[in-house]
Amino acid sequence: MWTLLERGFRRSAMWAYAINQSRAKVVMDPIYLGVAKALLRGTRPSEKLMKERFPSNLYFPYRKRSRKLQYFIEDWDFGQARPDLLTPRQRQMMHTVALGETSGSAVADGFLRTFRTNPELAAFFGTWFTEELNHFIGYHMYLRQMGEPWPAARGLEVAETEVRVYADDPMEVAACNMYQELIGFLVYRSFAKQVKDPFLGKMLAQFAKDECRHFRFYEDVVARHIQKNPSFRAVVLKVFLKATSPYNQVSGSASNVLDHLAMGAFYFRKPEYEYFLGENEYLLGTSLRSFWDWYFKGLLPPCRFCSKEPYQCSCEHFEDGEPPPIRNPGWWKQVTSGRAASAEIDVDEWARELLEERKRARAEAAPS
Numbered sequence: 499m500w501t502l503l504e505r506g507f508r509r510s511a512m513w514a515y516a517i518n519q520s521r522a523k524v525v526m527d528p529i530y531l532g533v534a535k536a537l538l539r540g541t542r543p544s545e546k547l548m549k550e551r552f553p554s555n556l557y558f559p560y561r562k563r564s565r566k567l568q569y570f571i572e573d574w575d576f577g578q579a580r581p582d583l584l585t586p587r588q589r590q591m592m593h594t595v596a597l598g599e600t601s602g603s604a605v606a607d608g609f610l611r612t613f614r615t616n617p618e619l620a621a622f623f624g625t626w627f628t629e630e631l632n633h634f635i636g637y638h639m640y641l642r643q644m645g646e647p648w649p650a651a652r653g654l655e656v657a658e659t660e661v662r663v664y665a666d667d668p669m670e671v672a673a674c675n676m677y678q679e680l681i682g683f684l685v686y687r688s689f690a691k692q693v694k695d696p697f698l699g700k701m702l703a704q705f706a707k708d709e710c711r712h713f714r715f716y717e718d719v720v721a722r723h724i725q726k727n728p729s730f731r732a733v734v735l736k737v738f739l740k741a742t743s744p745y746n747q748v749s750g751s752a753s754n755v756l757d758h759l760a761m762g763a764f765y766f767r768k769p770e771y772e773y774f775l776g777e778n779e780y781l782l783g784t785s786l787r788s789f790w791d792w793y794f795k796g797l798l799p800p801c802r803f804c805s806k807e808p809y810q811c812s813c814e815h816f817e818d819g820e821p822p823p824i825r826n827p828g829w830w831k832q833v834t835s836g837r838a839a840s841a842e843i844d845v846d847e848w849a850r851e852l853l854e855e856r857k858r859a860r861a862e863a864a865p866s
């Protein structure tokens with residue numbers, strides 16, 4: 499009986515996840531916040547966090563670091579890409595990560611709007627946006643090499659989504675972005691280690707580094723805010739419980755949202771899980787290990803090699819060569835609006851142009 503009840507609860511929690519940024523958000527947000535408060539009852543902020551010293555303007559050091567690390571992904575030699583070495587799941591995963599990065603333009607106006615009166619966050623937005631552009635461009639260049647470029651109208655549909663802002667409070671939006679950068683970092687890093695194409699492995703590892711830097715920036719903003727407002731920890735936990743990400747709004751349907759969740763969760767293994775718990779410990783003052791154990795349990799079938807739940811698996815190689823068990827693998831070819839997209843927004847056209855440009859530049863540079 500209890501298992502049945504629990505299964506029912508789990509299933510509704512999954513659907514709640516898929517719609518928690520829809521219009522139902524008004525009703526659901528207070529419930530998530532209530533659960534967060536209950537989970538944090540009797541806890542205190544971590545000593546490590548409270549002792550930390552932060553610069554009054556976090557953007558200055560970020561900018562300094564960012565200009566040293568600047569790169570342009572189209573300078574990389576995509577001719578070395580070996581998409582033929584990818585498993586069916588990894589090919590599918592390329593579309594999921596491309597969607598996340600394609601959502602940038604749709605989600606960004608909400609970020610900038612909320613950040614506009616906070617100079618530190620507004621300035622960071624500018625740098626962040628150009629850094630994310632490398633990810634967007636790089637993934638679509640790779641998809642072209644893979645022979646699975648998106649139809650122009652698909653990119654347009656993502657861009658056209660009227661994304662509901664995560665929150666009106668800039669600090670809550672910072673917490674949401676912190677969460678998605680953390681998950682992006684962990685999933686890219688893990689995915690990077692599984693792919694057999696060295697070019698893609700390198701590109702994913704680079705993107706993971708970028709996301710980690712973004713995560714650290716937001717984390718400092720959030721931690722500094724917690725020092726002054728310990729009760730903000732409940733908002734941070736709420737954001738984690740909601741698994742806030744753009745996928746909820748740009749995937750097209752609730753079942754597609756759950757497909758992307760399954761795609762990403764496959765790469766969330768024990769090292770990622772432990773990292774995640776460590777960040778909980780630092781930000782909330784408690785890792786909530788037993789709660790998160792329950793939260794992640796049964797999300798996916800066990801690992802083929804060690805038979806453990808994926809989030810408990812520490813196999814170095816865990817790709818099983820199977821296609822992912824998702825409902826709608828062809829989502830990226832589907833266009834629902836039914837009208838022609840303008841050529842300017844054709845992401846594949848961009849990818850083709852950038853690939854050609856590099857070839858031209860190389861031909862010119864070659865001694866005749």
Ligand SMILES: [Fe+2]
Nearest residue numbers: 599630633709
């Ligand atoms: Fe990114």
Ligand SMILES: [Fe+2]
Nearest residue numbers: 679708709712
């Ligand atoms: Fe990022």
